[in-house]
Each structure stands twice: as C-alpha cells, then as structure tokens.
Amino acid sequence: MGAQHSAKNKVKVAIIGSGNIGSDLMYKLLKQPGHMELVLLTGIDPASEGLTRARSLGIRASHEGIKAVLEDPDIKIVFDATSAKAHVRHAKALREAGRIAVDLTPAARGPYVVPPANLEEHLDEVNVNMVTCGGQATTPMVYAVSRVTPVLYAEMVSTVASLSAGPGTRQNIDEFTETTAKALEVVGGAQQGKAIIILNPADPPIMMRNTVYVLPEDEFNEAAVTASVERMEAEVQAYVPGYHLKSAPVFDTRDTPWGKRPVVTILLEVEGAGDYLPRHAGNLDIMTASARCAGEMFAQRLLGVQEVVA
C-alpha cells in the first residue's frame, strides 16, 4: 500500500539509535512504510555502521543524536531505540518540541502499549512505551483470555536465544521481569502477573519461545477461550508475521495458592522476519514490529485516515 500514497499523505518519522534495534526498525519502515516516511536515523557515534548503512539506503543519517531530530520540525513521530537513561532525557525534549515518542527502551515515561490490547486507547498520548520483547509476545494472550473471562493470575516464561539477548537485557534482567509482570497486569488484565526469562545458548540458535499460563478467576468456557486465543494469534500476525501458537491452548488442573484450579497453557513461538536481524531473533523482531505498528497508528491519526491498517 505504501507506494500509492504521495509524500503529502505521509508523516515524517525518525529513529534515534543506530544499533541493532534501530537498524531492524529502519528496514521495516522501508519495507512497509504505511503512512510513514523515514527521513532520518541518528546515533551518537560518527563511526557507527548503522549510520553508514542508513546512508547507503538513501536515508539521511546524523551522529548528533536527538539534536538532529529536533532541528527538523517536519518530523512528527520519533522512535527511540537508545537506552532507558537516554530516553528519560529524550522524552522531555520531544514532549517540549511537540513530537510523538515511541519508546523502545525500558524507560517507560509513557503508558505501556501492546497494539492489539490497548494501542487505540493511547493515541492521544505524546509518549508510549513498548514494554519488553516478552511483554509484546505474551501480553496479547493474557488479554485474549481476560476479554473472555476475568484473570486471577498470569505468568509468562520467555526463552530467547543467547545470541539475541543484547547487553541491555543482560545488565537489567530484573527490569525485564518486573516490567513484563506489570504489563501482564496493567495491559493484559491479570490481577497478578509474573514473568520469567531464560537465555538458551543452543547452537543452532533457538526461535523465541514463550509460554503463557493463565488462571481464570471463575468457571469459564474452554471453547470461548480457545477461540479468543486463536483470534488473537491472527491479530498479532497482522503486524508480526512470524508469531504463532505451537498448539491449541492446553487445559489442565494445578495446585495453586488459590486451591486446585484450572490452568490455561498457551505455547507460542516467534520467528523473526529476518529484515536485518537473523530469524532466531524473534524477540527483537516483535519489538520493532510492534513499534512500527504503533507508529503507523499514530501516523494515521495525524493524517485523519479512517481505515485501520496494521
């Protein structure tokens, strides 16, 4: 659809951060621009490969970080793929300059956003946070159950290939579990959430695997839960093509702090699109794909487009 829109039907966007995430997002925005036009990628290291790569693809690149973004008043939406610390600064500057920030760092200056669960509620915000990779992968499924029946407790276990867990995740692994657990509650609708992350160094690298366990509060209809989960798989696939259930939801009974209760187990795999990062990096793919999806919705909103295109 991208090609049929003329430039005036596009919102100019920029990426701050020339690392893996920024580069993968750049490829996604070039491949599937929607109502966005990527006009700038910035980093802070003049020797960054990411900047060279952007230039070779015809994208303006700057090593002046956020400064270059603020100097171009036409840029309306900014993806921040730097670090939590940097984003705290960027968030303030972007807000003052009237730009919309899609935050891919753990800074969480704005509300958590998981597209199929709550993106539409937050299109008036000037800053949204993309939670964590595991949060993007599993919150939709908790939401899929909670939209059918109230959820007492939800737990996710995310296993990612060691090669695709960057230094940010490694140095702040507590932040991952705490943030993800909170997203299962705030966005997923669970009264209580818990998150576990495991890094697997297998060679060849594994695909990102997620398991979601959900304890419904009341008696529930299994067929309705299965249908909602399968519908959600399709909703996420609309913007993350490599997202799929490994099997139909499994229902069994476990001993829990709330007595013997039925548990819904949902097994998921995320294969990366291979845009820039390898296919096993499904965890990074789902972050950039979700951010692109959020950017697209903001762009449509700014343009007053009625159709909803993921």
Next chain:
Amino acid sequence: MKAPRITDTSLRDGSHPMRHQFTVEQVRSVSQALDEAGVPVIEVTHGDGLAGSSIQYGFSRTSEMELISEARKVCQRAKIAVLLLPGIGTVKELKEAMERGAQVVRIATQCTEADVSEEHFEIAKKLGMETVGFLMMAHMRPPEVLVQQAKLMESYGADCVYIVDSAGAMLPRDAYSRVKALKEALSIQVGFHAHNNLGVAVGNSIAALEAGADQLDGCLRGLGAGAGNAPTELLATVLEKMGLNPGLDVYKLMDAAEYVIAPMMPYQPIPSRDAITIGYAGVYSTFLLHAQRAGERYGIDPRTILTELGRRQAVAGQEDWILDVALELARDSQVHPPIRHEVVEETVEGAVVEFKQLR
C-alpha cells in the same frame, strides 16, 4: 588437599522432590539437626531459587521468606544461604531474604550466561553478603569456556564460583578438569555441586576435591532433584575416612538423615530409570517429575521426552519445553492428545507406599 566447606541444600534442592511443600516445622527440624551436626551453611529457598514459586516450577506451600526466618531462628552457628537465579528472582527478593536472616547468596546462571548476574553480585556485596556464583549445567561446556564465565563472576565480586553439575551428567574426570581449570585461573574459592543421576555424586565430589575444590554441596539422604545430590551424611563419612572432615559430626548427620529427613520424604531419590536418563541425556535434574507427569498425561515414556530435551539443548529452568516436546511426540506418534484429562497428582501417601515397596 584440605577439608572443604560443606553447604547442605536439603532445604533448597530438596524442595524439588518435596514438590515445594516444605512446612515451617520441617524446616525448623532439619535446620536444627544440621546446625547441631556442625554444617556451616544451610541453603533454604524454593528449589528454583528466590521467587521460584510459580506455575512453571510449582508453587511453594509456605512462603520461602517465612522458611528463611525460621531457619535463621533455630540455627546457632550455621549461616543461612539462599539461591537466586537472575531471570526468575530479583534483587527485591534478595533484599527481603537478607532482612529475614540470609547471609550467603548463591547466584546461579546457565554456564554461558554469567553476564546476567553482574547487578545481583554488586548489590549482594553492598548488602554485605557472602556471594557464591553458580555456573549451572556445566557439563555442556568445556573448561576453558567455564573459566571465562567464572572470571566474569569473580570480576563482579563473587567470593567463590561453583561448577554445578545440574544434570548429574559428569564423570569424575569431567568434574576434575573443570574444577582444576577454575582453580588455576581464579584467585577466589571454587566449589562443586553434584547430582547423583549416574550414581557418581560422591565420586565426583571427591574428584573435585582432588582438583582443589574449597567447597562442596550435599543434601541429607540425597533429598535433591533427579537422583538427589551427594548425600551429606555420606560425604561427611567419606571425608572423615580421608582425614579431611571439616568438623562435621558424622553420627549426628546419619541420624538427621535417618530420623529427621527420611520420614518427611515423599520418595527416595535414586538413580531410577528416568533419573539415569537425565544424567545420560544431560538435562536439568528438576525435569524429572515434570517429565513423568507429561509422560503420564500423553502416554509417552518419560525417557523419550528427556532424551529429546537433551537433543534440543534445553537449559536450566526450561520446564515449559517438556509440554512442548510431549505434545510434539504425541502428535508424531499419532496418539491424539486428550482435550481434557484430570491430572493425577501423586499423593505423598501413595509415593511413600511406592518407596516402601522399593525398599
């Protein structure tokens, strides 16, 4: 060779065969018996470390924080240790455990992923705790890789790094070469944690000692995951015979195993066919009960599931892959998995009967 420091992990690794059902009374009696027998460090935590209480691993019957407090209260001499797996537990639980009386933290990572533990070591040191690094599933990598990882933990502030044979897959030469490599490369202490899946937990511990290990782990009567760890009373007796007893009361430990731990055990961990398979395939010892449960539900030999998990290079904590593999095997063998099946939880009584029959 010098006498090693012994850490007893009945109240942590033993949480697995106990299905995380330890009570305050049980923890009190075990801690007291170990303390009186002169065991210097007693580990008390959910089997999968702080905050391990979950659907993935099994919920704790009693909050581990309560159990830590209780152990601290009854011990005169012993230090209380806790296990922390970054990715499961966080610094938040570590701080609470310290307030409850934990003085030692053992920070465990898959043996290739030590760099996830930096924050935890730093904070534990700031809190004034003794810190031990745990390189889990250490059979999966050669000594030189383990040295690099152990050095990371040393740089973060570890007082000791353990080679952890989580799968009970090592032979004495494997334990020896790994501990030896760490001893040569590090300036801090080195420890070894065994599992008895191949029946060589004590032998491996002695090999580690010969390679220079400063610390060894045990659990009373082998109450640990898989076929259990090196039995503490047995290890103590062997050390006594070697003239390397670090001050343990051997008879008291035997009595603790016989009269305190054995009566509360749901079954006797032994190198059973499934536990042997865990050692042979090199998978996490805690997969034992989970694989048996999945095997029962889908009508598959647990050994087939465990072997497949080994082929897939499953690591510590990946209990959710068991269901994955079982579903795939069930599909492949054209066995239609039942839509719903009431899972038969083995009752403690039933398991005791089974154990008595075994004897």
